[in-house]
Protein backbone atom coordinates (compact mmCIF):
# COMPACT_ATOMS: atom_id res chain seq x y z
CA UNK A 72 0.00 0.00 0.00
CA UNK A 73 1.26 3.52 -0.76
CA UNK A 74 1.32 6.33 1.85
CA UNK A 75 -1.74 7.81 0.18
CA UNK A 76 -3.65 4.52 0.52
CA UNK A 77 -2.78 4.20 4.22
CA UNK A 78 -4.65 7.45 4.90
CA UNK A 79 -7.81 6.36 3.10
CA UNK A 80 -10.95 5.60 5.07
CA UNK A 81 -11.95 1.94 5.42
CA UNK A 82 -15.00 2.49 3.18
CA UNK A 83 -12.66 3.62 0.38
CA UNK A 84 -10.09 0.89 1.03
CA UNK A 85 -12.76 -1.82 0.96
CA UNK A 86 -13.27 -0.86 -2.72
CA UNK A 87 -9.73 -0.08 -3.87
CA UNK A 88 -7.45 -2.30 -1.75
CA UNK A 89 -5.27 -4.70 -3.82
CA UNK A 90 -6.45 -3.43 -7.20
CA UNK A 91 -3.07 -2.49 -8.60
CA UNK A 92 -3.26 -0.16 -11.63
CA UNK A 93 -1.89 -1.75 -14.79
CA UNK A 94 -2.74 -5.35 -13.85
CA UNK A 95 -5.13 -7.59 -15.79
CA UNK A 96 -5.06 -5.47 -19.01
CA UNK A 97 -6.54 -2.57 -17.02
CA UNK A 98 -9.60 -4.53 -15.90
CA UNK A 99 -11.32 -3.12 -12.80
CA UNK A 100 -12.18 -6.58 -11.48
CA UNK A 101 -9.82 -9.55 -11.13
CA UNK A 102 -10.39 -12.07 -13.92
CA UNK A 103 -11.87 -15.47 -13.04
CA UNK A 104 -9.04 -17.93 -13.68
CA UNK A 105 -11.19 -20.94 -14.56
CA UNK A 106 -8.33 -23.39 -14.93
CA UNK A 107 -7.54 -26.54 -12.97
CA UNK A 108 -3.82 -26.25 -13.57
CA UNK A 109 -1.09 -23.87 -14.75
CA UNK A 110 1.57 -24.58 -17.42
CA UNK A 111 5.18 -23.98 -16.55
CA UNK A 112 7.79 -22.86 -19.09
CA UNK A 113 10.54 -25.18 -17.82
CA UNK A 114 11.00 -28.20 -15.59
CA UNK A 115 13.13 -25.95 -13.38
CA UNK A 116 10.29 -23.43 -12.91
CA UNK A 117 7.79 -26.10 -11.77
CA UNK A 118 10.40 -27.55 -9.41
CA UNK A 119 11.02 -24.05 -7.97
CA UNK A 120 7.31 -23.66 -7.35
CA UNK A 121 7.00 -27.02 -5.59
CA UNK A 122 10.09 -26.15 -3.59
CA UNK A 123 8.51 -22.90 -2.38
CA UNK A 124 11.14 -20.76 -4.17
CA UNK A 125 8.48 -19.16 -6.33
CA UNK A 126 4.84 -18.27 -5.62
CA UNK A 127 3.63 -19.27 -9.10
CA UNK A 128 0.47 -21.32 -9.33
CA UNK A 129 0.46 -25.09 -9.82
CA UNK A 130 -3.00 -26.58 -9.43
CA UNK A 131 -6.41 -25.19 -8.46
CA UNK A 132 -6.80 -27.15 -5.23
CA UNK A 133 -3.59 -25.50 -3.98
CA UNK A 134 -3.94 -21.90 -5.19
CA UNK A 135 -5.69 -19.85 -7.85
CA UNK A 136 -4.85 -16.30 -9.02
CA UNK A 137 -8.43 -15.02 -8.49
CA UNK A 138 -8.52 -16.44 -4.96
CA UNK A 139 -5.10 -14.97 -4.23
CA UNK A 140 -6.31 -11.42 -4.87
CA UNK A 141 -9.26 -12.01 -2.51
CA UNK A 142 -6.85 -13.41 0.11
CA UNK A 143 -4.60 -10.37 -0.15
CA UNK A 144 -7.56 -8.00 0.02
CA UNK A 145 -9.20 -9.63 3.06
CA UNK A 146 -5.85 -9.85 4.87
CA UNK A 147 -5.27 -6.13 4.21
CA UNK A 148 -8.78 -5.16 5.36
CA UNK A 149 -8.47 -7.14 8.63
CA UNK A 150 -4.93 -5.89 9.28
CA UNK A 151 -3.51 -9.41 8.85
CA UNK A 152 -0.25 -10.60 7.28
CA UNK A 153 -1.81 -13.26 5.04
CA UNK A 154 -4.94 -15.29 4.32
CA UNK A 155 -6.20 -18.48 2.72
CA UNK A 156 -9.64 -18.50 1.06
CA UNK A 157 -11.68 -21.69 1.42
CA UNK A 158 -14.79 -23.41 0.12
CA UNK A 159 -17.03 -22.31 3.01
CA UNK A 160 -17.02 -20.71 6.42
CA UNK A 161 -17.05 -24.18 7.99
CA UNK A 162 -13.98 -25.17 5.93
CA UNK A 163 -12.26 -22.10 7.41
CA UNK A 164 -13.36 -22.91 10.99
CA UNK A 165 -12.30 -26.57 10.63
CA UNK A 166 -8.89 -25.89 9.08
CA UNK A 167 -8.11 -22.97 11.40
CA UNK A 168 -8.68 -25.21 14.43
CA UNK A 169 -7.34 -28.54 13.13
CA UNK A 170 -4.03 -26.93 12.15
CA UNK A 171 -3.33 -26.50 15.88
CA UNK A 172 -5.00 -29.62 17.30
CA UNK A 173 -3.67 -33.12 17.91
CA UNK A 174 -5.31 -36.07 19.68
CA UNK A 175 -5.42 -35.33 23.42
CA UNK A 176 -5.40 -31.54 22.99
CA UNK A 177 -7.94 -29.10 24.39
CA UNK A 178 -9.08 -25.60 23.51
CA UNK A 179 -11.33 -23.12 25.27
CA UNK A 180 -14.39 -21.49 23.69
CA UNK A 181 -17.66 -19.92 24.76
CA UNK A 182 -20.85 -21.90 24.33
CA UNK A 183 -22.31 -19.15 22.14
CA UNK A 184 -21.28 -20.57 18.77
CA UNK A 185 -22.63 -20.84 15.25
CA UNK A 186 -24.66 -24.09 15.07
CA UNK A 187 -22.29 -26.13 12.82
CA UNK A 188 -19.28 -24.87 14.76
CA UNK A 189 -20.95 -26.11 17.95
CA UNK A 190 -21.49 -29.59 16.47
CA UNK A 191 -17.92 -29.67 15.11
CA UNK A 192 -16.46 -28.71 18.49
CA UNK A 193 -18.76 -30.73 20.75
CA UNK A 194 -19.20 -33.92 18.72
CA UNK A 195 -16.88 -34.24 15.72
CA UNK A 196 -13.61 -33.22 17.41
CA UNK A 197 -14.48 -35.51 20.36
CA UNK A 198 -14.19 -38.49 17.96
CA UNK A 199 -10.48 -37.65 17.56
CA UNK A 200 -9.83 -37.23 21.27
CA UNK A 201 -9.94 -33.44 21.15
CA UNK A 202 -11.83 -31.62 23.90
CA UNK A 203 -13.53 -28.26 23.43
CA UNK A 204 -13.82 -26.78 26.93
CA UNK A 205 -16.95 -24.66 26.65
CA UNK A 206 -17.47 -21.84 29.14
CA UNK A 207 -20.78 -20.11 29.80
CA UNK A 208 -19.62 -16.59 29.03
CA UNK A 209 -16.65 -14.74 27.54
CA UNK A 210 -15.45 -13.21 30.82
CA UNK A 211 -11.63 -13.51 31.02
CA UNK A 212 -11.83 -15.11 34.53
CA UNK A 213 -14.02 -17.94 33.16
CA UNK A 214 -11.68 -18.44 30.20
CA UNK A 215 -8.63 -18.43 32.47
CA UNK A 216 -10.24 -20.99 34.79
CA UNK A 217 -10.84 -23.36 31.83
CA UNK A 218 -7.18 -23.31 30.68
CA UNK A 219 -4.82 -26.21 31.20
CA UNK A 220 -1.45 -27.37 29.92
CA UNK A 221 -3.31 -29.05 27.07
CA UNK A 222 -4.97 -25.81 25.88
CA UNK A 223 -3.88 -24.92 22.33
CA UNK A 224 -5.99 -21.81 21.70
CA UNK A 225 -9.01 -19.75 22.72
CA UNK A 226 -11.91 -19.41 20.27
CA UNK A 227 -14.63 -16.73 20.18
CA UNK A 228 -17.23 -15.21 17.86
CA UNK A 229 -17.51 -11.43 17.50
CA UNK A 230 -21.28 -11.53 17.97
CA UNK A 231 -22.69 -14.83 19.26
CA UNK A 232 -25.59 -16.23 17.25
CA UNK A 233 -28.35 -16.39 18.40
CA UNK A 234 -27.34 -15.22 21.90
CA UNK A 235 -26.23 -11.85 20.48
CA UNK A 236 -23.44 -11.54 23.06
CA UNK A 237 -20.31 -9.52 22.32
CA UNK A 238 -17.08 -10.48 24.14
CA UNK A 239 -14.32 -8.07 25.12
CA UNK A 240 -11.65 -9.52 22.76
CA UNK A 241 -8.93 -7.29 24.17
CA UNK A 242 -9.37 -8.78 27.65
CA UNK A 243 -9.68 -12.34 26.31
CA UNK A 244 -6.61 -11.90 24.05
CA UNK A 245 -4.62 -10.78 27.09
CA UNK A 246 -5.76 -13.85 29.05
CA UNK A 247 -4.91 -16.19 26.15
CA UNK A 248 -1.49 -14.59 25.65
CA UNK A 249 -0.72 -14.78 29.39
CA UNK A 250 -1.17 -18.55 29.02
CA UNK A 251 0.98 -18.60 25.87
CA UNK A 252 -1.81 -19.48 23.43
CA UNK A 253 -3.38 -17.58 20.52
CA UNK A 254 -6.92 -16.16 20.23
CA UNK A 255 -8.97 -17.20 17.17
CA UNK A 256 -12.04 -15.07 16.37
CA UNK A 257 -14.88 -15.82 13.95
CA UNK A 258 -15.71 -12.30 12.75
CA UNK A 259 -18.49 -13.27 10.31
CA UNK A 260 -21.36 -11.42 11.98
CA UNK A 261 -19.49 -8.14 12.33
CA UNK A 262 -17.56 -8.10 9.02
CA UNK A 263 -14.27 -6.18 8.88
CA UNK A 264 -16.28 -2.98 8.44
CA UNK A 265 -17.76 -3.16 11.95
CA UNK A 266 -14.89 -4.84 13.79
CA UNK A 267 -11.28 -5.84 13.15
CA UNK A 268 -10.38 -8.28 15.94
CA UNK A 269 -6.62 -8.14 15.19
CA UNK A 270 -6.70 -4.48 16.30
CA UNK A 271 -7.98 -5.78 19.68
CA UNK A 272 -5.23 -8.41 20.02
CA UNK A 273 -6.69 -11.45 18.20
CA UNK A 274 -4.14 -13.63 16.39
CA UNK A 275 -6.35 -15.32 13.79
CA UNK A 276 -9.58 -14.12 12.16
CA UNK A 277 -12.08 -16.39 10.41
CA UNK A 278 -14.96 -15.41 8.13
CA UNK A 279 -17.78 -17.13 6.38
CA UNK A 280 -17.69 -14.92 3.25
CA UNK A 281 -21.12 -16.41 2.44
CA UNK A 282 -22.67 -13.81 4.76
CA UNK A 283 -21.97 -10.04 4.78
CA UNK A 284 -18.77 -10.13 2.68
CA UNK A 285 -20.46 -11.65 -0.39
CA UNK A 286 -23.65 -10.04 0.83
CA UNK A 287 -26.22 -11.19 -1.69
CA UNK A 288 -26.84 -14.81 -0.65
CA UNK A 289 -25.10 -15.81 -3.89
CA UNK A 290 -21.90 -17.72 -3.01
CA UNK A 291 -20.49 -19.92 -0.29
CA UNK A 292 -16.95 -19.20 0.94
CA UNK A 293 -14.64 -18.75 3.88
CA UNK A 294 -11.26 -17.35 4.83
CA UNK A 295 -8.60 -17.77 7.52
CA UNK A 296 -6.52 -14.63 8.18
CA UNK A 297 -3.24 -14.76 10.13
CA UNK A 298 -2.13 -11.64 12.00
CA UNK A 299 1.46 -12.92 11.76
CA UNK A 300 2.02 -11.67 15.33
CA UNK A 301 1.80 -14.75 17.53
CA UNK A 302 5.10 -16.08 18.84
CA UNK A 303 5.09 -19.79 17.98
CA UNK A 304 8.54 -20.22 19.52
CA UNK A 305 7.30 -19.47 23.07
CA UNK A 306 7.83 -23.10 24.15
CA UNK A 307 4.22 -24.31 23.94
CA UNK A 308 4.27 -25.19 20.24
CA UNK A 309 7.38 -27.29 19.45
CA UNK A 310 5.38 -28.97 16.64
CA UNK A 311 5.23 -25.59 14.87
CA UNK A 312 9.04 -25.49 14.43
CA UNK A 313 9.16 -26.77 10.80
CA UNK A 314 6.55 -24.20 9.79
CA UNK A 315 8.37 -21.39 11.59
CA UNK A 316 11.58 -22.42 9.83
CA UNK A 317 9.85 -22.35 6.48
CA UNK A 318 7.61 -19.28 6.75
CA UNK A 319 8.60 -17.28 9.84
CA UNK A 320 5.76 -14.99 10.93
CA UNK A 321 3.36 -16.81 8.57
CA UNK A 322 4.10 -20.23 10.14
CA UNK A 323 0.50 -20.77 11.24
CA UNK A 324 -1.00 -19.87 7.86
CA UNK A 325 1.54 -22.15 6.17
CA UNK A 326 0.38 -25.01 8.40
CA UNK A 327 -3.30 -24.25 7.73
CA UNK A 328 -2.60 -24.29 4.00
CA UNK A 329 0.07 -27.00 3.62
CA UNK A 330 -1.15 -29.54 6.16
CA UNK A 331 -4.92 -29.07 6.03
CA UNK A 332 -6.38 -26.92 3.27
CA UNK A 333 -4.66 -28.60 0.33
CA UNK A 334 -4.95 -32.14 1.71
CA UNK A 335 -8.56 -31.82 2.85
CA UNK A 336 -9.31 -30.22 -0.53
CA UNK A 337 -11.29 -27.28 0.88
CA UNK A 338 -10.73 -25.15 -2.22
CA UNK A 339 -12.82 -22.05 -2.95
CA UNK A 340 -14.17 -21.91 -6.50
CA UNK A 341 -12.61 -18.87 -8.27
CA UNK A 342 -16.11 -17.78 -9.33
CA UNK A 343 -16.99 -17.53 -5.63
CA UNK A 344 -13.90 -15.42 -4.97
CA UNK A 345 -15.03 -13.13 -7.80
CA UNK A 346 -18.54 -12.91 -6.32
CA UNK A 347 -17.03 -12.03 -2.93
CA UNK A 348 -15.14 -9.22 -4.71
CA UNK A 349 -18.38 -7.79 -6.05
CA UNK A 350 -19.80 -7.97 -2.53
CA UNK A 351 -16.84 -6.17 -0.95
CA UNK A 352 -17.33 -3.11 -3.17
CA UNK A 353 -20.57 -2.33 -1.34
CA UNK A 354 -19.73 -3.77 2.11
CA UNK A 355 -19.49 -0.38 3.85
CA UNK A 356 -22.73 0.91 2.32
CA UNK A 357 -24.60 -2.30 3.04
CA UNK A 358 -23.39 -2.58 6.65
CA UNK A 359 -24.44 1.01 7.35
CA UNK A 360 -27.91 0.28 6.02
CA UNK A 361 -28.19 -3.18 7.69
CA UNK A 362 -27.43 -1.57 11.04
CA UNK A 363 -29.60 1.50 10.61
CA UNK A 364 -32.50 -0.80 9.67
CA UNK A 365 -31.76 -3.29 12.47
CA UNK A 366 -31.89 -0.48 15.06
CA UNK A 367 -35.23 0.78 13.70
CA UNK A 368 -36.64 -2.76 13.57
CA UNK A 369 -35.42 -3.51 17.13
CA UNK A 370 -37.13 -0.35 18.44
CA UNK A 371 -40.30 -1.15 16.52
CA UNK A 372 -40.43 -4.73 17.86
CA UNK A 373 -39.80 -3.50 21.43
CA UNK A 374 -42.86 -1.24 21.06
CA UNK A 375 -45.24 -4.10 20.15
CA UNK A 376 -47.31 -5.86 22.84
CA UNK A 377 -47.03 -9.28 21.09
CA UNK A 378 -43.23 -9.13 21.39
CA UNK A 379 -42.10 -10.33 24.84
CA UNK A 380 -38.44 -9.37 24.49
CA UNK A 381 -35.92 -8.11 21.92
CA UNK A 382 -32.21 -9.02 21.91
CA UNK A 383 -30.03 -6.65 19.87
CA UNK A 384 -26.62 -5.37 21.06
CA UNK A 385 -27.62 -1.89 19.86
CA UNK A 386 -30.36 -1.54 22.48
CA UNK A 387 -29.35 0.08 25.78
CA UNK A 388 -30.92 -2.79 27.73
CA UNK A 389 -28.79 -5.45 25.98
CA UNK A 390 -26.28 -6.94 28.47
CA UNK A 391 -23.67 -6.66 25.68
CA UNK A 392 -24.42 -3.04 24.76
CA UNK A 393 -21.52 -1.39 26.59
CA UNK A 394 -18.94 -3.96 25.41
CA UNK A 395 -20.26 -3.83 21.83
CA UNK A 396 -20.01 -0.04 21.85
CA UNK A 397 -16.34 -0.28 22.87
CA UNK A 398 -15.44 -3.16 20.53
CA UNK A 399 -17.20 -1.66 17.51
CA UNK A 400 -16.03 1.91 18.17
CA UNK A 401 -19.57 3.31 17.89
CA UNK A 402 -19.80 2.24 14.23
CA UNK A 403 -22.93 0.17 14.94
CA UNK A 404 -24.14 -3.20 16.18
CA UNK A 405 -24.64 -5.45 13.15
CA UNK A 406 -27.73 -6.58 11.29
CA UNK A 407 -28.89 -9.62 13.27
CA UNK A 408 -31.40 -9.65 16.13
CA UNK A 409 -33.66 -12.06 17.98
CA UNK A 410 -37.00 -11.55 19.68
CA UNK A 411 -39.59 -13.55 21.57
CA UNK A 412 -43.29 -14.16 20.90
CA UNK A 413 -45.63 -16.02 23.24
CA UNK A 414 -44.73 -19.54 22.11
CA UNK A 415 -43.74 -21.74 19.18
CA UNK A 416 -47.21 -21.63 17.65
CA UNK A 417 -47.19 -17.82 17.60
CA UNK A 418 -43.68 -17.87 16.03
CA UNK A 419 -44.86 -20.22 13.27
CA UNK A 420 -47.97 -18.13 12.57
CA UNK A 421 -45.91 -14.94 12.54
CA UNK A 422 -43.36 -16.41 10.09
CA UNK A 423 -46.11 -17.80 7.84
CA UNK A 424 -47.78 -14.37 7.84
CA UNK A 425 -44.73 -12.53 6.46
CA UNK A 426 -44.94 -11.44 2.84
CA UNK A 427 -41.74 -9.46 2.16
CA UNK A 428 -39.29 -11.12 4.59
CA UNK A 429 -37.93 -14.46 3.32
CA UNK A 430 -38.16 -17.57 5.48
CA UNK A 431 -34.85 -19.41 5.05
CA UNK A 432 -31.64 -20.55 6.74
CA UNK A 433 -29.05 -17.85 6.07
CA UNK A 434 -28.04 -14.42 7.27
CA UNK A 435 -26.18 -11.37 6.00
CA UNK A 436 -28.11 -11.22 2.71
CA UNK A 437 -29.38 -7.89 1.31
CA UNK A 438 -32.82 -9.35 1.76
CA UNK A 439 -34.46 -9.56 5.19
CA UNK A 440 -34.53 -13.19 6.41
CA UNK A 441 -36.38 -14.88 9.26
CA UNK A 442 -36.05 -18.29 10.94
CA UNK A 443 -37.29 -20.16 14.02
CA UNK A 444 -33.99 -21.75 15.17
CA UNK A 445 -35.41 -24.22 17.75
CA UNK A 446 -37.46 -26.05 15.11
CA UNK A 447 -34.90 -25.84 12.29
CA UNK A 448 -31.12 -25.48 12.73
CA UNK A 449 -31.26 -26.71 16.34
CA UNK A 450 -33.96 -29.37 15.86
CA UNK A 451 -31.49 -32.24 16.40
CA UNK A 452 -30.08 -30.70 19.62
CA UNK A 453 -31.24 -32.31 22.89
CA UNK A 454 -33.59 -29.98 24.84
CA UNK A 455 -31.08 -29.49 27.70
CA UNK A 456 -28.39 -28.27 25.25
CA UNK A 457 -30.90 -25.99 23.53
CA UNK A 458 -31.73 -24.52 26.92
CA UNK A 459 -28.04 -23.89 27.68
CA UNK A 460 -27.71 -22.12 24.32
CA UNK A 461 -30.82 -20.00 25.00
CA UNK A 462 -32.52 -21.50 21.90
CA UNK A 463 -36.02 -21.24 23.32
CA UNK A 464 -39.26 -22.18 21.53
CA UNK A 465 -40.41 -18.53 21.62
CA UNK A 466 -37.31 -17.23 19.79
CA UNK A 467 -37.44 -15.78 16.27
CA UNK A 468 -34.21 -14.73 14.52
CA UNK A 469 -34.26 -11.90 12.03
CA UNK A 470 -31.42 -10.95 9.67
CA UNK A 471 -32.40 -7.40 8.81
CA UNK A 472 -31.82 -6.59 5.14
CA UNK A 473 -31.20 -3.35 3.29
CA UNK A 474 -34.71 -2.77 1.95
CA UNK A 475 -36.47 0.46 3.02
CA UNK A 476 -36.87 0.20 6.81
CA UNK A 477 -40.52 1.29 6.58
CA UNK A 478 -41.30 -1.62 4.25
CA UNK A 479 -39.61 -4.17 6.52
CA UNK A 480 -41.44 -2.76 9.53
CA UNK A 481 -44.78 -2.70 7.68
CA UNK A 482 -44.37 -6.40 6.85
CA UNK A 483 -43.48 -7.29 10.46
CA UNK A 484 -46.42 -5.15 11.66
CA UNK A 485 -48.99 -6.85 9.44
CA UNK A 486 -47.76 -10.32 10.50
CA UNK A 487 -47.96 -9.28 14.18
CA UNK A 488 -51.44 -7.74 13.62
CA UNK A 489 -52.68 -11.08 12.33
CA UNK A 490 -51.59 -12.75 15.59
CA UNK A 491 -53.74 -10.25 17.51
CA UNK A 492 -56.71 -10.81 15.20
CA UNK A 493 -56.51 -14.52 15.88
CA UNK A 494 -56.08 -14.02 19.65
CA UNK A 495 -59.03 -11.67 19.78
CA UNK A 496 -61.37 -13.79 17.69
Ligand SMILES: *Cc1c(COP(=O)(O)O)cnc(C)c1O
Nearest residue numbers: 159160161185257259279281292
Ligand atom coordinates in the same frame (compact mmCIF):
# COMPACT_ATOMS: atom_id res chain seq x y z
C1 LIG B 1 -22.51 -19.13 8.46
C2 LIG B 1 -21.47 -19.09 9.51
C3 LIG B 1 -20.41 -20.00 9.50
C4 LIG B 1 -20.31 -21.09 8.45
O1 LIG B 1 -20.17 -20.56 7.19
P1 LIG B 1 -20.59 -21.38 5.84
O2 LIG B 1 -20.12 -20.46 4.77
O3 LIG B 1 -22.08 -21.56 5.91
O4 LIG B 1 -19.88 -22.67 5.89
C5 LIG B 1 -19.45 -19.91 10.49
N1 LIG B 1 -19.54 -18.98 11.45
C6 LIG B 1 -20.54 -18.09 11.51
C7 LIG B 1 -20.56 -17.08 12.60
C8 LIG B 1 -21.54 -18.11 10.55
O5 LIG B 1 -22.55 -17.23 10.60
